[in-house]
Amino acid sequence: MGKMTARERINALLDPDTFFEYDLFVKHEGKDFGMDKKDLPADGVITGSGSILNHPVCIFAQDFTVAGGSLGLAHARKITKIMDHSIKMGIPLIGINDSGGARIQEGVNSLAGYGEIFFRNTLASGVIPQISVILGPCAGGAVYSPALTDFVFVVDKISKMFITGPEVIKTVLGEEITMEELGGARIQSEVTGNAHFYAKSEMECFEQIRRLCTFIPWNNSKKANPFPSKNPNSKYNIEKIIPSDPSRPYDVRDIIYSVVDGSDFLEIHEHWAANIVIGFARINGETIGIVGNQPLVLAGVLDVDSSDKAARFIRFCDAFNIPLLTLVDLPGYLPGVDQEHAGVIRHGAKILYAYSEATVPKVTVIMRKAYGGGYIAMCSRHLGADFVFAWPTAEIAVMGPEGAANIIFKNEIAEAADPNEMRKQKVAEYTEKFANPYVAAANGYIDAVINPNETRKILIQTLQLSKQKKEPRPLRKHGIPPF
Known part of the structure; x- marks a missing residue:
């Protein structure tokens, strides 16, 4: 043994x-x-x-x-x-x-x-x-x-x-x-x-x-010790990782390797709830905690286990002064009877609570899909993110174009001579109008639409800027998270 x-x-x-x-x-x-x-x-x-x-x-x-x-x-x-x-x-x-x-x-x-x-x-x-x-x-x-x-x-x-x-x-x-x-x-x-x-x-x-x-730091009054900054490994080209076809998956860890120091990422809970990836890395020598949807597994949806996994990690980072980077690409919460009966409402609320409660610097990058409740849950501006960036490939909407078109244009599609052709047109219309980052940016929910190759530089700047962040909260004995 x-x-x-x-x-x-x-x-x-x-x-x-x-x-x-x-x-x-x-x-x-x-x-x-x-x-x-x-x-x-x-x-x-x-x-x-x-x-x-x-x-x-x-x-x-x-x-x-x-x-x-x-x-x-x-x-x-x-x-x-x-x-x-x-x-x-x-x-x-x-x-x-x-x-x-x-x-x-x-x-x-x-x-x-x-x-x-x-x-x-x-x-x-x-x-x-x-x-x-x-x-x-x-x-x-x-x-x-x-x-x-x-x-x-x-x-x-x-x-x-x-x-x-x-x-x-x-x-x-x-x-x-x-x-x-x-x-x-x-x-x-x-x-x-x-x-x-x-x-x-x-x-x-x-x-x-x-x-x-x-x-990690040695206690909650300290920050993790800094290390000399290193460039990511050149074999990870951030612009070539995400497929041009939005329905094709990719490994979010390759995105992480392409932006963190030395492409060094310590993954936590690697083998459980693999539809979300969590772990520690460094940017410009400073420790950060990373939470990222994993499109390779269940399209990166949030479910009971992945919500628990992310929420506890977020709370650890917040307790020990570790900034949070959130990488977003998900179609929302996982639907189904099993998930509903397993308590996805209560478990899903844990990630909302953890992000909202956290006062460490919080930076979010929306890479592709950010639909519905999943968009809100993954450290959106509405949950207190300090900086929110989106790539041009980002799609921020209440739901995916197919589902939205079927609801919004239900009558037009049903009454059309060729319903399939009409559906395609309406999906394209919805995609052009809403399935992009610019509507959210126009409302101030996105700070900037950036090119993928700018991501590391912008992360360095924002994390440096937020080193002395202070965020007072109402006085209380403790909150009551949805255990």
């Missing part, structure tokens, strides 16, 4: 010779069921601090070789102590999870321990980056701590996450399923969306974490 020990994992992730361990001699206080006779080294969890890329971090790693990494009260208190430390010091927290779950012999004390961890996960949210690494089983209540953190990493054939395991499911429901099929790394990264990053080995996972750390 390629599993490492807890200390090997810490040393492999952190900069060499920087780990300093705390609370090595902590002992459990369990007395029931023979626990008073058991010596559990470090109570099954290693905690301490070290550095990644010469910047300090706090870290804990559960040790499965000690009582299966089970969580008792002393084990939990070691974790909450290092969590408190990371919050006070304003440095990221990394948790390596490898545990069989609650230590049953300690009864409700183990549950109290979980609750205290969840409480601190919540207090730390939006204050310091929290990273969870699942390198073994993570079952029952234990899964809620990773779910409360910002980024979850999983490794193929090693990571397992589920509320109830295969044996419970078999007993209660009579269904047989393996741990891998129920909550393995692929399931969590492709089906449930619980995992943000998927790796094939532990070392690949640690490299992913170190790379992520280059893009």
